[in-house]
Amino acid sequence: TKAGFERSPSTIILNACFDLSIDGEAVYAAFFAGSTVRSLDQGRTWEPFLPGGADEIVFFASDTAADSLRIVADSLAGANADPDDIAQLRADADSLASQEFLHRTFAVIAYGDTVWIGTASGIAFTFDGGQHWQNAKVRLDSEGTPLPGHLAGNWVVALERQVLPDGTTAIWAGTNTTPSPGQTQAISVSRDLGQTWGHTGPTFAWDFAFTPNFVWAGTDQGLLASPYPTLPTDSERVWDTIEVVDGQPLTGTFVGLAAVGDVLWAGAEHGLGRSEDEGSTWRVIRDLVRTRTLDDRTFVSTGGVPDSTALAYAAPNPFAPSRETTTIVFSLSRDAEVSVAIYDFASSLVRDLATDAPFAGGVDHRILWDGLDQDGQPVANGTYFYRIALNTGQQAFGRVVVLD
Secondary structure, three states: OOOOHOOOOOOOOOOOOOEEEEEEEEEEEEEEOOOOOEEOOOOOEEEEOOOOHHOOOOOHHHOOOOHHHHHHHHHHHHOOOOHHHHHHHHHHHHHHHHHHOOOOEEEEEEEOEEEEEEEEEEEEEEOOOOOOOEEEEOOOOOOOOOOOOOOOOOOEEEEEEEOOOOOOOEEEEEEOOOOOOOOEEEEEEEEEOOOOOOOOOOOOEEEEEOOOOEEEEEEEEEEEEEEEEOOOHHHHHEOOOOEEEEEEEEEEEEEEEEOOOOEEEEEEEEEEEOOOOOOOOOEEOOOOOOOOOOOOOOOOOOEEEEEEOOOOOOOOOOOOOOOOOOOEEEOOOOEEEEEEEEEEEOEEEEEEEEEEEEEEEEEEEEEEEEEEEEOOOOOEEEEEEEEEEEOOEEEEEEEEEEOO
């Protein structure tokens, strides 16, 4: 961490960093509350780079003059003033109020003087290093119907640039919805530098990747692929759900994708998939930590970072049973009968997960706990302990925290 950056951008609300873009010496970072910042010297110094060109971050609509403009507009309406003037004041008030969402940033891509920033109020983009800005978002007609050629949703959580064979650029956006009307979850694509947008896909995407024959999208519905990445009419795309299987399937939300050379990487909630043949076959890395076996303290698996001291671990930890399970991971060199149980802080039995069950040697094993007790009831928040016991006498213990 460079001196000073730990305090910049300082904010009055939670401030997660959601994305980075690196272009030579320039580094751009998209923050939830701190908006977007950039460094032009590889992180030694930083400066605000606010979507829309504002001088200061707008944290809340009340920070702007929006309410004052609305009061003036209401007063003019009561005095039967020019309707066009009233409409302009209200439009200006809405624009000021929306800066609160324009400064919530979730994605960024930068190349040369061109910067695209995904926000909670559409996409802010500039072609001259921030001197002039445009804003792509959902637009409605006078009856509240979405106008064609604009984004599908205003909460832009992913951006990716695709350079097409003719040298032109396609911008892909994962467009989720905000509470404002007229929005749908979809993938939005522009092939004319943001002037018009088409929609495709069954839902929004968290990330994109491009291989010679496919466009890939990581979504809440799994890993999606569409053939013909240079298809000129994106609304006609067909998307297929791709099974990422290496023994057991990799399931859940896919949140990170990257194509590096001939290798496609797909990151999901419960592991990382790697394919060298555009998704026909996969190697799945589920255990990022490689533990020694319980029976003879050797390593038998090939994935993950070796931990010379651990015999087992649980992940995620802490976990929230209302929306996820935790996985207890261990390995064996030889076949064995295994018992796995959960205990509370007072050493009382909470749940038997396995009792003298046969487990094979030479592989890693995973036991799921859903946060329920022996009677099927959710356990209280707190610290719990698991015990893994072999019929040969060896044991391993660990701690898992429930935080829901």
